[in-house]
Amino acid sequence: MARPKDEDLGDDFSYILRMADTDMDGLKPLATALTSVKGVGARTAIQICKNTGFDPYKLAGFLSTDEQEQLRVAIESYADSVPSWMLNREWDLESGRDLHVTGQQVRFTTQDDISRLRTIKAYRGIRHASGNKVRGQRGRSNGRGGLTLGVSRKK
Numbered sequence: 001m002a003r004p005k006d007e008d009l010g011d012d013f014s015y016i017l018r019m020a021d022t023d024m025d026g027l028k029p030l031a032t033a034l035t036s037v038k039g040v041g042a043r044t045a046i047q048i049c050k051n052t053g054f055d056p057y058k059l060a061g062f063l064s065t066d067e068q069e070q071l072r073v074a075i076e077s078y079a080d081s082v083p084s085w086m087l088n089r090e091w092d093l094e095s096g097r098d099l100h101v102t103g104q105q106v107r108f109t110t111q112d113d114i115s116r117l118r119t120i121k122a123y124r125g126i127r128h129a130s131g132n133k134v135r136g137q138r139g140r141s142n143g144r145g146g147l148t149l150g151v152s153r154k155k
Contacts, residue, residue: 003027004059013061017068020075020103026061033060039088039102040075048074051081075102 004027017024017033020040024033034045049056052074054067063071079087079100089099089109093116101109117125127134133143 009061012064014063014068015061017060017063019068019072022103024060026059028060029057030054030060030063031056034075037075037102038104039100039106044078044086044100047082047086048078051078078102 013026015026017026019034020037022037024036026033031042031045031049034040034048035042040048046056048071052067052070054063054071074081079098082100084090084098087098087100088106089101091097092099092109114125114128118129119125124134131145133139137143
């Protein structure tokens, strides 16, 4: 899609929108711009657009301040309006509820989970602590992290 000219956009066009501690590009379609928020993927963005009634292909910069506020509320209350299998954090350990975390909460919950695994000395926690592969990938020959290894040539 070609970038529209500044004259076509108008005076009330927002080039940057602020949602969930993230800057969204106003020149992108709404569904694509929403994916710049951590914790919101393509399917989640389309579902948020359906919940609010906005066109997912309309440029995000054309949203008025009231519509932007409505979108903020929709992102925060996303967990209440969709089934639990569409959430990114089913059965949270601390609260026991199904949550959908966005923004900085994604990073904090991931760090909390890893530190919990380390303190209980689970296998995954030990792998995280030592910097090795965690999910069963091959570690002998792949992803060594900067060490050069090979056959030295005869001189």
